[in-house]
Amino acid sequence: MSITVFVTGGTFDKEYNEITGELYFKDTHIREILDLGRSLLKVDVKKLILVDSLNMTDKDRAEIVQHCINAKSKHILITHGTDTMSDTAKVLASQNISKTIVLTGAMIPYKFGSSDGLFNLGCALAFVQVLSHGVYIAMNGKYFRWNEVQKNKESGKFEKIKL
Amino acid sequence: MSITVFVTGGTFDKEYNEITGELYFKDTHIREILDLGRSLLKVDVKKLILVDSLNMTDKDRAEIVQHCINAKSKHILITHGTDTMSDTAKVLASQNISKTIVLTGAMIPYKFGSSDGLFNLGCALAFVQVLSHGVYIAMNGKYFRWNEVQKNKESGKFEKIKL
Amino acid sequence: MSITVFVTGGTFDKEYNEITGELYFKDTHIREILDLGRSLLKVDVKKLILVDSLNMTDKDRAEIVQHCINAKSKHILITHGTDTMSDTAKVLASQNISKTIVLTGAMIPYKFGSSDGLFNLGCALAFVQVLSHGVYIAMNGKYFRWNEVQKNKESGKFEKIKL
Amino acid sequence: MSITVFVTGGTFDKEYNEITGELYFKDTHIREILDLGRSLLKVDVKKLILVDSLNMTDKDRAEIVQHCINAKSKHILITHGTDTMSDTAKVLASQNISKTIVLTGAMIPYKFGSSDGLFNLGCALAFVQVLSHGVYIAMNGKYFRWNEVQKNKESGKFEKIKL
Numbered sequence: 001m002s003i004t005v006f007v008t009g010g011t012f013d014k015e016y017n018e019i020t021g022e023l024y025f026k027d028t029h030i031r032e033i034l035d036l037g038r039s040l041l042k043v044d045v046k047k048l049i050l051v052d053s054l055n056m057t058d059k060d061r062a063e064i065v066q067h068c069i070n071a072k073s074k075h076i077l078i079t080h081g082t083d084t085m086s087d088t089a090k091v092l093a094s095q096n097i098s099k100t101i102v103l104t105g106a107m108i109p110y111k112f113g114s115s116d117g118l119f120n121l122g123c124a125l126a127f128v129q130v131l132s133h134g135v136y137i138a139m140n141g142k143y144f145r146w147n148e149v150q151k152n153k154e155s156g157k158f159e160k161i162k163l
Numbered sequence: 164m165s166i167t168v169f170v171t172g173g174t175f176d177k178e179y180n181e182i183t184g185e186l187y188f189k190d191t192h193i194r195e196i197l198d199l200g201r202s203l204l205k206v207d208v209k210k211l212i213l214v215d216s217l218n219m220t221d222k223d224r225a226e227i228v229q230h231c232i233n234a235k236s237k238h239i240l241i242t243h244g245t246d247t248m249s250d251t252a253k254v255l256a257s258q259n260i261s262k263t264i265v266l267t268g269a270m271i272p273y274k275f276g277s278s279d280g281l282f283n284l285g286c287a288l289a290f291v292q293v294l295s296h297g298v299y300i301a302m303n304g305k306y307f308r309w310n311e312v313q314k315n316k317e318s319g320k321f322e323k324i325k326l
Numbered sequence: 327m328s329i330t331v332f333v334t335g336g337t338f339d340k341e342y343n344e345i346t347g348e349l350y351f352k353d354t355h356i357r358e359i360l361d362l363g364r365s366l367l368k369v370d371v372k373k374l375i376l377v378d379s380l381n382m383t384d385k386d387r388a389e390i391v392q393h394c395i396n397a398k399s400k401h402i403l404i405t406h407g408t409d410t411m412s413d414t415a416k417v418l419a420s421q422n423i424s425k426t427i428v429l430t431g432a433m434i435p436y437k438f439g440s441s442d443g444l445f446n447l448g449c450a451l452a453f454v455q456v457l458s459h460g461v462y463i464a465m466n467g468k469y470f471r472w473n474e475v476q477k478n479k480e481s482g483k484f485e486k487i488k489l
Numbered sequence: 490m491s492i493t494v495f496v497t498g499g500t501f502d503k504e505y506n507e508i509t510g511e512l513y514f515k516d517t518h519i520r521e522i523l524d525l526g527r528s529l530l531k532v533d534v535k536k537l538i539l540v541d542s543l544n545m546t547d548k549d550r551a552e553i554v555q556h557c558i559n560a561k562s563k564h565i566l567i568t569h570g571t572d573t574m575s576d577t578a579k580v581l582a583s584q585n586i587s588k589t590i591v592l593t594g595a596m597i598p599y600k601f602g603s604s605d606g607l608f609n610l611g612c613a614l615a616f617v618q619v620l621s622h623g624v625y626i627a628m629n630g631k632y633f634r635w636n637e638v639q640k641n642k643e644s645g646k647f648e649k650i651k652l
Contacts, residue, residue: 023349125286365630445522456615
């Protein structure tokens with residue numbers, strides 16, 4: 001089994017710029033995290049964009065959709081900012097792609113040491129191997145179908161919503 | 164869904180004793196790792212023993228089996244040293260317990276900062292939620308049925324064996 | 327010998343707010359850093375303010391001066407944002423206080439794991455024990471008299487200036 | 490001012506071998522620590538040996554002495570295991586070398602994330618710049634003359650002894 005990982009940025013990949021004191025994107029850390037996790041999965045990592053998901057545009061989402069449709073693998077993981085993860089999941093679901101697509105992200109940048117990113121990536125990689133076709137969000141150790149979850153902006157937690 | 168985690172020790176929970184310069188067990192870090200991963204799963208953590216798996220006895224394994232049989236949850240995760248993880252999996256499989264049992268561990272202690280433990284625990288918790296009944300080992304991002312895997316002692320990697 | 331540490335904030339003590347995605351101050355980490363360094367020094371830590379040094383006011387500086395004058399210890403360490411560290415040093419020097427006063431800071435928050443803070447605090451605590459009376463800045467492993475150093479805003483390094 | 494650092498090993502530079510589960514030496518991390526501390530000091534790092542100081546021989550100590558005598562710099566830092574740091578300091582002191590020689594070490598390996606090494610190296614580098622000629626031990630934030638300190642094997646702390 002081969003897994004395709006599409007990187008779109010999000011807190012996951014943010015770093016601290018010690019000159020400006022601001023957070024920014026330099027590059028993705030997914031390969032580094034996979035090495036740390038001693039992953040032996042066949043993973044093809046492709047960086048699409050590196051943006052805060054609040055700045056993700058419709059055009060960005062259309063490109064993500066196109067990449068998912070074109071991907072040879074049936075197992076697709078997307079790293080994504082948490083704020084609009086549900087929006088991208090919704091757009092993906094509307095396409096009825098016959099693949100298992102799992103979106104995940106992080107609340108704390110991987111580079112900050114105490115990140116939830118390593119745990120989340122582990123969860124998401126496991127879910128993408130075994131769940132049936134569909135679009136899912138993997139956060140807080142759980143998986144959710146794209147239409148049954150939303151991020152609680154106050155607590156930062158992903159919660160199930162009534163359908 | 165509720166998940167039961169049985170802690171048995173292994174590299175996962177080892178710490179460095181700065182007085183003696185040796186590795187030892189003080190307590191389990193599973194709850195701490197779950198918090199770091201912002202897990203919202205219903206997880207019941209129960210520490211059975213804290214041993215290097217090379218020192219695990221038949222009696223220890225019999226106890227682990229008994230706890231798995233008695234557990235109310237159908238989803239059981241066991242943290243375990245990697246050296247004899249396959250042996251314990253075999254003993255568990257011989258009991259035909261109608262539950263999903265996943266064993267996982269770590270190559271580097273969680274407390275050493277650069278551990279694979281957070282990733283592995285994420286993977287294992289995801290697998291235990293979605294795999295059907297049986298006994299599995301989750302390492303290196305993958306899951307294996309109990310009888311199709313062995314640890315390569317030289318590389319430290321879990322490899323598929325021919326059945 | 328007893329050392330007084332006055333905390334004023336700066337990058338040293340900044341943390342990441344995972345809900346807003348911004349950096350903020352919650353509390354000082356100086357005590358935690360001293361414990362990590364297994365310090366056995368008699369250190370009296372007093373938190374004066376927690377501000378980004380770009381926001382430090384003349385009133386704040388007047389208070390810092392007053393605390394340095396009133397302190398019983400002859401050895402005073404001040405943790406301070408790097409951007410205006412020289413300004414505060416200048417104000418302190420104008421008072422001709424008969425004490426050894428060392429200012430230090432960090433380029434990366436202590437909580438981000440890869441911080442220079444632990445190293446800088448070690449340097450500063452050593453310098454404050456052995457340097458003669460005067461006002462100094464300890465950064466980049468070096469110490470500078472208050473009037474011979476400035477922060478290079480582009481490189482983030484503290485450089486000697488011609489007197 | 491130029492500082493010579495002689496590396497002899499000790500807990501400072503130990504790493505965890507994930508295959509054998511034992512601690513071992515691969516290489517020194519002093520350069521890495523200096524970079525993390527954003528040190529701008531002129532430091533010449535020379536690795537002499539990499540040993541647990543309990544295994545350090547008289548011949549090893551004779552070599553360290555010879556290197557200190559031959560060094561062009563008047564400021565010498567020696568990283569050393571804590572168990573026999575006092576012994577090496579004594580041998581060095583017997584030579585009456587007209588230089589400032591500071592020995593330091595760590596209780597926790599640098600690679601384990603929560604090490605006191607970064608703090609200790611900061612302290613030692615500061616002391617070696619400002620103390621007068623002599624042989625010193627820098628641990629726990631303090632400096633001690635070679636003949637006034639011993640490691641308390643039970644607590645791991647360096648304590649002053651009555652002369």
